[in-house]
Amino acid sequence: MSLSAKARLQFMKDLGLPAMLRLAKATKGKRAPRAANPDFGPPLKCAARLKEIMTRHYYLSRFAPGARPVAWVTSGAPVELLRALDFYTIYPENHGALCGAQKMGPELCAAAEEQGYSSDLCSYARVDLGHFFSGKTPAGQLPKPDLLFCSNNICQTVVYWYKVLAHRLGIPLVLFDTPFNYGEITEANIAYMKEQILEMIPVLEKTAGKAFDMQRFMRLAELSKSTSQLWGQCLETMRARPAPMTIFDAFVHLAPVVSLRGLPVARDYYEILLAELTERVGQGIGAITNEKKRLMWDNIAVWYKVRDFAELFAARGMNFVAATYTNAWAETIQHLDMSRPWESLAKTYSLVILNNNLKHRLGLMEKMVREYSVDGLVVHSARSCKPYSLGQYDLKSLLSRRLGIPAVVIEADITDYRFFSEEQALTRLEAFFEALEAA
Amino acid sequence: MSPSELISRGEYFSQWRGGGGQVCAVFPAQYPRELLWAHGVLPMEVWDPPLAPARAQGHLQPYICSVVRQGLELFLAGGLDDVGAILFPHTCDSLQNLASLVEDYLDPPAPSLFFYNPKAPFAAAAKGFYVAQLQTLERELTRVFGPQPPEGMARALEWSRRLSELYAQAYSRRAAGELGVGAAEFYRVLRGGEYMHPRDYIPLLEGWLASAPANGGGQGQGIILSGVLPSPPDLLETLDELGFRVVHDDLISMSRRLLYPPPGEGDPYEALAESFLSMPPCSTRGSSLSERLEWLKGLARAGGAQGVVFSVVKFCEPELFDLPELRRGLKEAGLPSLVLEVDVNQEVGGQAATRLEAFGEMLS
Numbered sequence: 025m026s027l028s029a030k031a032r033l034q035f036m037k038d039l040g041l042p043a044m045l046r047l048a049k050a051t052k053g054k055r056a057p058r059a060a061n062p063d064f065g066p067p068l069k070c071a072a073r074l075k076e077i078m079t080r081h082y083y084l085s086r087f088a089p090g091a092r093p094v095a096w097v098t099s100g101a102p103v104e105l106l107r108a109l110d111f112y113t114i115y116p117e118n119h120g121a122l123c124g125a126q127k128m129g130p131e132l133c134a135a136a137e138e139q140g141y142s143s144d145l146c147s148y149a150r151v152d153l154g155h156f157f158s159g160k161t162p163a164g165q166l167p168k169p170d171l172l173f174c175s176n177n178i179c180q181t182v183v184y185w186y187k188v189l190a191h192r193l194g195i196p197l198v199l200f201d202t203p204f205n206y207g208e209i210t211e212a213n214i215a216y217m218k219e220q221i222l223e224m225i226p227v228l229e230k231t232a233g234k235a236f237d238m239q240r241f242m243r244l245a246e247l248s249k250s251t252s253q254l255w256g257q258c259l260e261t262m263r264a265r266p267a268p269m270t271i272f273d274a275f276v277h278l279a280p281v282v283s284l285r286g287l288p289v290a291r292d293y294y295e296i297l298l299a300e301l302t303e304r305v306g307q308g309i310g311a312i313t314n315e316k317k318r319l320m321w322d323n324i325a326v327w328y329k330v331r332d333f334a335e336l337f338a339a340r341g342m343n344f345v346a347a348t349y350t351n352a353w354a355e356t357i358q359h360l361d362m363s364r365p366w367e368s369l370a371k372t373y374s375l376v377i378l379n380n381n382l383k384h385r386l387g388l389m390e391k392m393v394r395e396y397s398v399d400g401l402v403v404h405s406a407r408s409c410k411p412y413s414l415g416q417y418d419l420k421s422l423l424s425r426r427l428g429i430p431a432v433v434i435e436a437d438i439t440d441y442r443f444f445s446e447e448q449a450l451t452r453l454e455a456f457f458e459a460l461e462a463a
Numbered sequence: 464m465s466p467s468e469l470i471s472r473g474e475y476f477s478q479w480r481g482g483g484g485q486v487c488a489v490f491p492a493q494y495p496r497e498l499l500w501a502h503g504v505l506p507m508e509v510w511d512p513p514l515a516p517a518r519a520q521g522h523l524q525p526y527i528c529s530v531v532r533q534g535l536e537l538f539l540a541g542g543l544d545d546v547g548a549i550l551f552p553h554t555c556d557s558l559q560n561l562a563s564l565v566e567d568y569l570d571p572p573a574p575s576l577f578f579y580n581p582k583a584p585f586a587a588a589a590k591g592f593y594v595a596q597l598q599t600l601e602r603e604l605t606r607v608f609g610p611q612p613p614e615g616m617a618r619a620l621e622w623s624r625r626l627s628e629l630y631a632q633a634y635s636r637r638a639a640g641e642l643g644v645g646a647a648e649f650y651r652v653l654r655g656g657e658y659m660h661p662r663d664y665i666p667l668l669e670g671w672l673a674s675a676p677a678n679g680g681g682q683g684q685g686i687i688l689s690g691v692l693p694s695p696p697d698l699l700e701t702l703d704e705l706g707f708r709v710v711h712d713d714l715i716s717m718s719r720r721l722l723y724p725p726p727g728e729g730d731p732y733e734a735l736a737e738s739f740l741s742m743p744p745c746s747t748r749g750s751s752l753s754e755r756l757e758w759l760k761g762l763a764r765a766g767g768a769q770g771v772v773f774s775v776v777k778f779c780e781p782e783l784f785d786l787p788e789l790r791r792g793l794k795e796a797g798l799p800s801l802v803l804e805v806d807v808n809q810e811v812g813g814q815a816a817t818r819l820e821a822f823g824e825m826l827s
Contacts, residue, residue, distance in 0.1 A: 140787030142804075144526065144778050176582060176749075180556045183582060183749045184784035191752040191788050199582060199749065203592075204559050206551075206566065206577040212595035216581070219588030382560070383567035407526050410780070414531075414560035417522050418568040435524070 025233060029090030036087045041080060063338035065266075065310050068273060070296050077289055078279055082163040088112035093232045094167045096189065098182045099282050101175040101200055102373050104248050105225065107286040108241035109232035113173075114166055115283045119155070120148035124327030124439030126162040133440045135160070146408040147440040149185035156189065169193065171231045175200040177379040179411045196231060198224050202374045206381055209374055217370035242362045245369070248286040249360045254294035255281040256354030261301040262345040263396050266310025267318070268301045271344035272334040273311060275325040281353045316341035317460055318397055320389065322348050322419070323404035323412045326436045326444070340457055346396040348389060352377050355388070382415045386422060393427055400460045401431035402453075408438045430463055432456035469651065469667065472507070472658045476545075479505050479660070485608050486546045487576070490534055490561070491691075492715045492747055494552040494578055495735050497725065498600055500619035500661060502608045504547065508657035510716055511694045511807035512537040522564065528778040529806040530691065531557045538565060544572045548607045553579040554747045555781050576603050582749035585740055593736040616731045622661035623738075627724035629668045630656075634718065636672075638710045638766040643676030645703035650693035653717065682708070684826040685767050687759060689713035690774035691782060694807045698774060701816050705823050710766030713759055719745045746781035755785060756792040763798055769826045771800040772819070776807060799825060 132154030190197035284290035361368040424431040437443040518539035551562030566575040581589040636642035683706030725734035744750030801822040
């Protein structure tokens with residue numbers, strides 16, 4: 025790492041970026057505010073803070089190379105190990121969501137397809153590879169990684185995807201192999217994961233150019249734990265009637281716990297968010313003005329349709345109050361225990377929803393339906409995500425039958441709207457609305 | 464032996480069960496078959512059952528591959544009702560979820576067994592973990608089928624080594640142009656090992672190798688056939704008709720797992736772990752692209768292949784992700800390639816034949 029690069033990053037962090045943000049704010053033309061939609065309650069005040077945090081994160085990342093080791097990381101990887109070695113982390117999945125929300129999915133996917141990547145592959149991967157080949161991104165610029173850090177606890181796809189990056193960039197790929205939990209997690213699995221952690225630390229140290237500091241790791245792991253717990257508490261406020269935010273808000277406010285977990289800024293942000301949500305609950309302020317029905321979402325968001333779906337459901341007095349996806353970054357954090365750091369880290373990351381069997385998912389969803397007083401279920405069959413989607417048809421039928429709630433499957437994709445038929449989705453949703461209203 | 468003497472999967476299954484034998488259905492791809500043999504159990508592999516997709520459509524999205532779809536179809540059609548257990552090795556996301564779908568939601572008629580294959584790059588911990596997986600599977604097999612007979616494992620390892628020798632003979636004779644059979648016959652015979660017990664299959668394979676002509680296997684362009692499995696059959700027939708000479712393959716169901724016997728010395732579980740870890744690079748094992756590329760180039764060099772045909776099952780993510788970099792690297796090495804996306808048990812059709820023909824002309 026070079027001293028000048030470090031000085032440049034520090035300068036941009038302390039002075040350059042704050043000045044730029046102030047200037048941008050001062051010179052920003054006064055846009056006419058979007059007409060308030062009467063179906064929604066007042067917007068969350070801390071959304072502006074979230075935007076600032078994520079802007080800072082992506083903007084400063086371009087100054088990271090040379091100043092700090094840079095890693096591209098999968099959303100389910102034990103990032104705490106990297107935090108202890110001061111890596112600057114970029115999450116291609118988060119970037120994919122950003123591209124999807126900005127409706128850049130098809131353009132970037134096409135850039136990957138031009139290089140031979142099938143349109144049947146995960147569109148997060150195609151977006152990322154499309155960005156890699158074209159350099160296009162709504163984030164301005166992403167730093168080239170020194171290392172790729174990947175865990176297959178969310179899917180095997182990330183392994184195949186990161187292998188391509190490793191091959192093209194000629195950099196190390198560190199895999200945290202988390203055996204799928206067909207049943208209860210086993211001691212053999214935990215031992216295997218623990219041994220892998222111990223084996224990977226020297227590799228990470230080599231790229232970082234510094235020694236792993238166990239005390240620092242433990243402090244940051246605790247920080248990560250408190251961040252996830254706060255996120256979980258934010259989600260739990262949605263048990264209130266009316267719920268103080270919608271799951272579409274949560275999809276957006278999820279970004280720090282995914283991308284900045286283990287950093288103080290993420291924990292601090294969720295303290296602010298939790299305070300605001302708690303205040304709204306106390307004052308009876310709902311995310312939508314007339315919450316008549318409460319819904320649960322299964323699978324990743326349809327990023328290019330978040331606003332449209334939010335409005336579609338809110339207009340009918342329907343609020344999404346729970347989602348398996350947003351819950352994933354809070355569900356297993358209670359296992360993290362610094363008296364057994366490696367075993368507990370293994371358990372925390374191995375037991376996430378997508379590395380767990382479908383029986384677990386059914387039980388989890390049943391519990392969430394009860395705890396969040398859910399009236400109906402919307403299942404997003406995401407073409408990109410086989411581990412999230414294969415099994416959903418049966419899951420939907422079982423839940424619907426056991427709990428007596430209406431449920432619907434919509435076929436879509438997470439970022440590539442070339443594979444989304446609005447007409448077909450709306451037809452299915454209309455039938456679902458009728459069933460829900462009649463229930 | 465003539466290939467016509469090779470009885471079908473269904474017939475063999477009936478005969479085996481009729482004789483009181485136990486069967487474990489096994490989904491793709493890599494698994495320690497020796498452990499099943501050691502228990503006297505016949506592993507019956509489920510790759511591409513020839514059934515019309517009907518029931519599975521109610522359980523699977525259209526973007527799930529035909530290997531998973533056909534396997535589930537067989538299960539739903541009752542084709543696995545008479546087996547003693549169903550083994551699901553961990554291969555990819557879709558097979559992983561299929562295993563959980565069957566076990567957790569579909570009330571299987573037989574116990575489900577699971578086997579997690581560690582992923583590359585294999586950490587030092589991988590070998591011990593693999594051995595632990597074997598021990599767990601051994602306990603499960605004992606619970607379901609009873610204990611191994613004395614010498615069960617030793618005999619199983621012998622069968623495994625003998626089979627690997629015979630497969631290796633078949634592959635090396637073919638590569639040298641000394642096996643006068645086309646791709647269709649070659650794979651029809653070698654796929655017998657997916658469902659026949661080695662006690663029956665080894666003599667059959669020995670007989671076939673002894674009786675197969677030493678030449679006449681095609682003088683056309685030499686290719687490497689890469690992908691998941693040698694299916695659909697009409698693809699192989701088309702290759703033969705067009706005069707291609709498959710000098711080697713890089714198929715998950717074939718050379719990526721069959722040619723690497725457990726070592727003859729030491730602890731049997733350690734030997735099985737060694738066998739697994741020594742298998743060639745494979746997309747489903749997470750092998751690096753540079754390893755796969757070098758492996759493919761090496762196969763082509765050794766067999767004098769002029770190009771590579773990738774026969775990829777549609778929606779197979781592990782294979783599809785590897786393709787662009789492999790093709791780029793092969794092209795740089797002067798090896799053209801062709802990609803055919805196939806569904807198992809669906810004819811490849813005239814368009815694929817035309818593309819193969821054009822590819823052959825380009826190679827000549």
